[in-house]
Amino acid sequence: MAYLAPRRARVIRERLIELVLFLAASVSVFTTVAIVYILVKESVVFFQQVPLADFLTDRQWTPLFDDAHFGILVLLSGTLTSSAVALAVAIPLGTIIAIYLSEFAPFHLREAVKPVLEMLGGVPTIVYGYFALLFLTPLLQGLIPGLPGFNLLSAGLVMGIMIIPYVSSISEDAMRAVPMSLREGSYAMGATRFQTATRVVVPAAFSGIASAYILGISRAVGETMILAVAGGMQPNLTFNPLEPAATITAYIVQVALGDLPHGSIGYQTIFAAGLTLMLFTLACNLAGHFLRKRFREAY
Amino acid sequence: MAALPSATQHQVVAASPATKAEARGLSFYYGDFQALKGISMPVHERQVTALIGPSGCGKSTFLRCFNRMHDLYPGNRYEGQIVLQPDNTDLLARSIDPIDVRMRIGMVFQKPNPFPKTVFENVAYGLRVRGERSRRVIEEKAEQALQDAALWDEVKDRLHQPAYNLSGGQQQRLCIARALATDPELLLFDEPTSALDPIATASIEELMHDLKKRVTILIVTHNMQQAARVSDFTAYMYLGELVEFGVTDELFIKPQKKQTEDYLTGRFG
């Protein structure tokens, strides 16, 4: 046994390795802390100069004018409108596709289609933005006379298509996790595939499907490039998708493209806007997380 | 230990082999559930000791205490001792590193679990883990281990091919060779043939007969006939307790306790 490594060295080495691995794993915690720190730090300075009430209720967003207004509602309206359009596309289509793939489609079709859907989600968003601005908008202008070159409809539709894979793949996973025995019970009573899918499987998979929807919402709200390119970057308080408007995300891009001195109020607005965005997506993520946990406990 | 009638006592005293390991008041808890209840039992040196009993009686749990396998999973607790000779160490003591225990005690599992590596790398692994670097030493010990496991002739031309290409019985013998390569003092077998066909089973049983000349063996088996075939001593367990322990031939022919007799005669399984 002369070749046995000394025991103490071994124990120390193992502990050290575990420590290094632990530190690597805690980077995620540090990242979150860092994000919160940066957003809050700059926002605090911002809110020292702009009262929260104004921020939430002002109907204008003109941070760089002499008579500056900081109403986040303006940007929120752009975000909400474009997201609504996107979800109006993504949720119905994503759910239908999920039900079809999970309950109807033959095995080979499903295996062929799934990679295509994955690739749909892998296209860089700037490419989608280009597509919305230079292909879809001219097309829509033919259908809707007077449609401006920048508009939320075109951006929202393309964003919706982009989000379909997120909604459909999580919903489909949730539906496939429903045990066969439930379906068999339904079929045994003479129900059609459609009835089984909608009356048995979808309700059973509901929390999983809801978490898919929430992920879709979170994704729509956080999307940047499609809206920066095709929606225009002009803040505009509107809920009409036929108009151009800036979202929270597009505004941040616009500022970043410009030349704002570090420490100016203009610079801080993007952090205040970012904080608003972060809080919203955080709420979505937590809701989705709890729904997924509840779903897993059910099975 | 249960009291034996005087005739057998003389026999045992006369042939009394040294004890390699001894469980003293061993209890084991999976969380709140007590799986082993105060077991005291010797494991005699260079003998085959078999653990038999119905499903769930705790025989595998007992076996896995010997190489502290339970330490890998949270929520487990040992009470009592398992004392290893010749150094009289309680291997369950908190001050003892399970890794040191596993370097002296080897294990063969129920389902053969060769690593997805070559035959040679499988056998060499235990040596590498102990820091052996000399290629020559590793090759020598590997060949010796494969010889001892009666596998050498079948694999000597395939040493550097994947172990998964071997048959079930060969894989199990490979796992035995892997455990033997590190010169263990005690070898634990956890139902080693239950996943094998009768021919492979027979070859392993024959192997055990040769192996015990150099290493102590403790084997769990759900097959009573196997226990009768291969072991020198047998322990019958039921619901976490040691019901009876004795020389195999005597226990099978004339069990002391009714419970043992009921099990052996198949009144329950």
Place this chain on the structure above:
Amino acid sequence: MRRKHQDVVFALVGIVALMVAVLTFLTLFVNMAVDGLPRLDWQFFTNFPSRRAAQAGILSAWVGSTLVMVVTAFFAVPLGVASGVYLEEYARKNWVTDLIEINITNLAGVPSIVYGLLALGLFVYQFGLGQSILSAGLTLALLILPVVIVATREAIRSIPQAIREGSYALGATRWQTVRYHILPYSSAGILTGIIIGMARAIGETAPIITIGALTFIAFLPPAPLKAEPPFLSFDWVMSPFTVMPIQMFNWTSRPEAAFQDNAAAAGFVLVIMTLAMNAFAIWLRYRLRRNIKW
């Protein structure tokens, strides 16, 4: 009668929905190809951007993308794999582990522009790294970290417990088991995750814009290899730069049709790159599932 029709009708609806998604993708791809392919020639890849559309090229963009990817991988791979290994093989079930896991899930859902804000405030200003390749690489590394971690964990989880027990039973330490078994057997799955993460990073625009990557760069970062000792230079790490998606964004924003064709060409290259990487990763995953004989 009506009930039996339900299934047929819905199957049709499902296929139509699928077609909408697939056709949109195809239209996008063909559109890029038709407008962009004519522009793709050797000059396009070796020219710098220019005010004259016909002479503009993506040299600084694809070089910048490559260098940023190198930095991204340099940070994301060790951090991600180490995190995955820790969580699967070392972590106990306590609140610290829960905290880490919640954070990873949460970070996966944070919009990419928020990572850009983090980078701007922290890397560019607080740490003083400036608007450099290093800042961009660090940011993207954090962005794709959850992807790498999840892929690592799933690959490790598919290793049967019997293999671990076999290793420990021979007296191996935890690290020896990880080093000789866990990592080698999960490496292919981990690689798949890394490729998918990198494919995502290549296409990211928002965080890089936020850092302040300039959109008109007509120079290359300093070369990493030098003629004199010590032969290796890291000046490029701190250099200003641009990347493919930003170059495309710049051209898309110009009204002239010629620049839009350039944008289409750049977009086509981008799409091909990301599709190729994703397809490769998917194929790798498929090959793996066939080879493993657990």
